[in-house]
Amino acid sequence: MCGIAGYFGGRFDSGAPGARALLGRMAGAIAYRGPDSAGAWVDAEHKVALGHRRLAILDLSPAGEQPMESPSGRFVTVYNGEIYNHLDLRERLPGPWRGHSDTETLLAAIEAWGVEKALTECAGMFALALWDRQEKVLILARDRLGEKPLYYGRQGAGADAAFLFASELKALAPHPAFRREIDRKALALFTRFNYVPAPYSIYSGIAKLPPGSFLTVRAGQAEPAITRYWSAAEVAAEGAADPADIGPDEAVDGLERVLSKAVAQQMISDVPLGAFLSGGVDSSTIVALMQAQSSRPVKSFSIGFHERAYNEAEHAASVARHLGTDHTELYLMPEDALAVIPALPSIYDEPFADASQVPTLLVSRLARRQVTVALSGDGGDELFAGYNRYRLAARNWRRIARVPRPVRSAVARGLLALSPERWNRVAGAVAPLLPASARLAVPGEKLHKAAGVLASGSAEELYQGLVSSWRDPAELVVGGAEPPTLGDDATARLSGLGVCERMMALDMLTYLPDDILAKVDRAAMSVSLETRVPMLDHRVVEFAWRLPLDLKLRGGESKWVLRQLLYRHVPRALIERPKMGFGIPIDAWLRGPLRPWAEALIGEERLRREGYFRPGPIRRAWEAHQSGQANMQYHLWAILMFQAWLESRSEQGDELPLASVA
Numbered sequence: 001m002c003g004i005a006g007y008f009g010g011r012f013d014s015g016a017p018g019a020r021a022l023l024g025r026m027a028g029a030i031a032y033r034g035p036d037s038a039g040a041w042v043d044a045e046h047k048v049a050l051g052h053r054r055l056a057i058l059d060l061s062p063a064g065e066q067p068m069e070s071p072s073g074r075f076v077t078v079y080n081g082e083i084y085n086h087l088d089l090r091e092r093l094p095g096p097w098r099g100h101s102d103t104e105t106l107l108a109a110i111e112a113w114g115v116e117k118a119l120t121e122c123a124g125m126f127a128l129a130l131w132d133r134q135e136k137v138l139i140l141a142r143d144r145l146g147e148k149p150l151y152y153g154r155q156g157a158g159a160d161a162a163f164l165f166a167s168e169l170k171a172l173a174p175h176p177a178f179r180r181e182i183d184r185k186a187l188a189l190f191t192r193f194n195y196v197p198a199p200y201s202i203y204s205g206i207a208k209l210p211p212g213s214f215l216t217v218r219a220g221q222a223e224p225a226i227t228r229y230w231s232a233a234e235v236a237a238e239g240a241a242d243p244a245d246i247g248p249d250e251a252v253d254g255l256e257r258v259l260s261k262a263v264a265q266q267m268i269s270d271v272p273l274g275a276f277l278s279g280g281v282d283s284s285t286i287v288a289l290m291q292a293q294s295s296r297p298v299k300s301f302s303i304g305f306h307e308r309a310y311n312e313a314e315h316a317a318s319v320a321r322h323l324g325t326d327h328t329e330l331y332l333m334p335e336d337a338l339a340v341i342p343a344l345p346s347i348y349d350e351p352f353a354d355a356s357q358v359p360t361l362l363v364s365r366l367a368r369r370q371v372t373v374a375l376s377g378d379g380g381d382e383l384f385a386g387y388n389r390y391r392l393a394a395r396n397w398r399r400i401a402r403v404p405r406p407v408r409s410a411v412a413r414g415l416l417a418l419s420p421e422r423w424n425r426v427a428g429a430v431a432p433l434l435p436a437s438a439r440l441a442v443p444g445e446k447l448h449k450a451a452g453v454l455a456s457g458s459a460e461e462l463y464q465g466l467v468s469s470w471r472d473p474a475e476l477v478v479g480g481a482e483p484p485t486l487g488d489d490a491t492a493r494l495s496g497l498g499v500c501e502r503m504m505a506l507d508m509l510t511y512l513p514d515d516i517l518a519k520v521d522r523a524a525m526s527v528s529l530e531t532r533v534p535m536l537d538h539r540v541v542e543f544a545w546r547l548p549l550d551l552k553l554r555g556g557e558s559k560w561v562l563r564q565l566l567y568r569h570v571p572r573a574l575i576e577r578p579k580m581g582f583g584i585p586i587d588a589w590l591r592g593p594l595r596p597w598a599e600a601l602i603g604e605e606r607l608r609r610e611g612y613f614r615p616g617p618i619r620r621a622w623e624a625h626q627s628g629q630a631n632m633q634y635h636l637w638a639i640l641m642f643q644a645w646l647e648s649r650s651e652q653g654d655e656l657p658l659a660s661v662a
Contacts, residue, residue: 002066003033003053003525004078004150005171006129008138009219010162016042023051025174030167033080033525041067041076041131046219048131048138052078055528057271057373063099070107074134079103080167081126081148082532084265089121115139115214119229123265123537127209129165138217140165144230145379145536146198146211146513149521152224153206155179163217163224168522169201169349179205180649187351187612187642188473188480192464194353194638195515197485202350202645210486211513230538233490236505239545240497251551252564254543256289259565262537263289263375271372274299276363276531277327279315281386281559281566281575282377286534288323288569290375297326301367301374303359304331305584318574330366337362337584338593344641345648347526353469353641354515355586355634361523368527378516379535382508383544384559385500385552389466394500397462400454408454415451423447424629459499460491463506469638476617486510501549508541587633591626598622598636601643610646613639 005026012019023040031038034053041050052066067078083089086102093108102124109118110130125147130139142150152165156177164172172178186200198208209215212230246254267273267290275287277300290298300320304313313329320327337358344357367374381387400408418426456462465471473480487510494502517533524531534540547561554560566575590598600606602622607615618639625632 002055002078002080003027003030003167003171004051004080004127004129005030005166006048006050006078007165007175007177008049008163008217009047010156010160010175010177012044012047016044019044019049022174023049026166026171027051027053029171029174032528033167035528037065039066039078041078043131043133046136050076050078050129050131055372055530057082057269057530061099064101064103066103068101068103068107070111072111074132075107075110076131076133077103077107077128079106079126079128081124081128081143082266082530083122083124083126084262084268084537085123087268115141116227116229119214123262123539125532125536127167136218138163139214140209140217140224141214142209142211144212144538145232145508145517145533145541147517147521147533147536149518150209151201151206152209152215153201153203155205164206169203169206170346172206179203181205182612184477184479184612185481185483188477188482189485190351190353190642191470191473191476191480191638192468192482193510193515194469194634195518196350196352197487197510197514199486200483208514232508232541233493233505235542236501236508236545237493237496239542239547240501240505240549242546243548244546246547246551248551248554248561248564251547251561252568255540255547255561256565256568258537258540258543259285259534260289260293262534262540264293266375266532266534266537267293269373272299272370273373273375274301274367274371275375276300276367276377277302277316277320277325278312278377279317279319279574280312280377281563282380282535283316284319284377284570284575285380285562285566286375286377287319287325288566289534291323291325292569297324299367299371300325300327301363301370302327302329303363303366304329305359306331306333315574319570322570322574328366328370330362332359332362334585334589334593338589341594341597341644343526345645348518348522348641348645351638351642351645352518352522353634353638354519355584355637357519357523358584360519361526364520364524364529364531365527368524368529372528373530373532374524375532375534376520377535378520378533379512379541380559380562382504382512383535383541384562385504385549386559387507388558390500390503391553391558393459393462393466393503394498396453397456397459397499400456405457412451412455415447415454459502460506462499463503466503467507467511469634470617476613478611478614498549500553586637587625587631590633590636591628595626598640601640601647602636612642612646 019042020040031053034055036056037054039052050067067076069076083102083106086105089105089109093112125143127142127148127150149167151169154163156162160177162177164175166172181204183204186196186202190196196202198210213226213228215224215226217224277283277287287300302313302316305311340361470476487506490509494505520531551561602618604615604619607613621632621635624630
């Protein structure tokens, strides 16, 4: 795993030496992504500069260092990632070989087959920049599912204008053309989703390259041309439209073959390797397949909490004992988790508010003490219908779609006529008259969420409501009208899918790369740990989407086919339990140890002065949370993570544009 940064165009007044110094500062900003070595390549004549930070995983010798040239010298690349099938590709390429790095294999493939074919032949995770000396074109590319990040954008004007790119936003900051102007539309999306979805970033003019695509840009070209070489939406649509004619046993056998191969290829490493183990279905399956192919105990790692409602470590330990792994667990006190919160804005680089970022960072730190590479079980929920909302939404949509929308909208307006707090008081008054099974915790919040479901005009609207934190960002963010997202763009291609499959596909396109994978990448790379995700090998993804839905949701059980594979290695009794998220008790902490920190960030006067949020909705949510009338932890965590990020910019000396708020 590595970090890349560079630029094309702009002023090269001081020639190559000045460009190399600037590259050093850009790549140095993400040195933790590659602490083993640094490299730079500059073509001052064509104004191209490529910078690299290396975390050596394959071929630790100088033969694996970057930037690297292709055999003929036509192509030069800086590359972040791993090509897991690169040894298979070498058998089809002419050589000769200087070393055994996958970077060298990738360059040979590009030279032999061209960029698009080479990318389609690669199985792996990657983000790369490639300079074509013959065509005088810069190419950026990203892996199919978006495991590795890549930002880009044209900044500056006139002779100062430059096309910038990097693994993380902070690597763009040293370039004199970079402007840190907050995109309020992206901020609106952040308050809805708790992350900034691709293709946007928090900064105007800087984008995320969509997964499964590459772009080309030439000198004088206003906008880069983006080409898709693989489409997750098409894989989902085609697989669901033409599912395999396959029986249950055959499906489990096929999944074991394809997933075992992915695990085997991802276990290739010249440095110590292990795995995250939560004790759930996904991570337990990956660790089981690793141990089945390993001659020694696999190193596995888990984090435990003394708060029982959040603790999975005891389940992970049971799975580890059964499999015989070399297991390490660390039980955390609240102060251990609280201590990392000040570091989150720097680690995540743009506002990010998935609260499981905290335990993810802590388990990454734990693993890095012993290994340099860790495999994870991410992706299983999106591929095998693991989230409860898939099943519930499909069932509820079938029911409410029969009721005319005007009637549903009228009922929704009635539910919204009372605030959650007032509904809570009403429910409290009638609770003694109801059986215990009919009493709800924070019923006002649930009734307002139900109103959103009832008012939905389509399955897509229903999905958006279920995944939204703040449901009306325009009311919250000053100047924050929401732009379309990649999920919106894919809606037409997914129209033939059922509700459940549509939600799975939308999560794979948006939530998976922009939340789950971003969370793991930033947390792990902040401690120079490479993470690999076997479930997201594209051959596994394509196989999963060809499976009929009733092999994923079967007899009321989610992830059925994946569970049957796991039960070949681990007793069912060790796995069967209610699904538990990888979270922390943010709700209680905001009423306790985090309260002073939070109050300082979202004080009414401060919000008005900074001018990004209207204080009213935030203060109402804060007061409802503090009183216990509603659990607003996720709404508040999103605002707090933006405010903490904004404060970190101020501490770095950025000028913050302020606006008055009526």
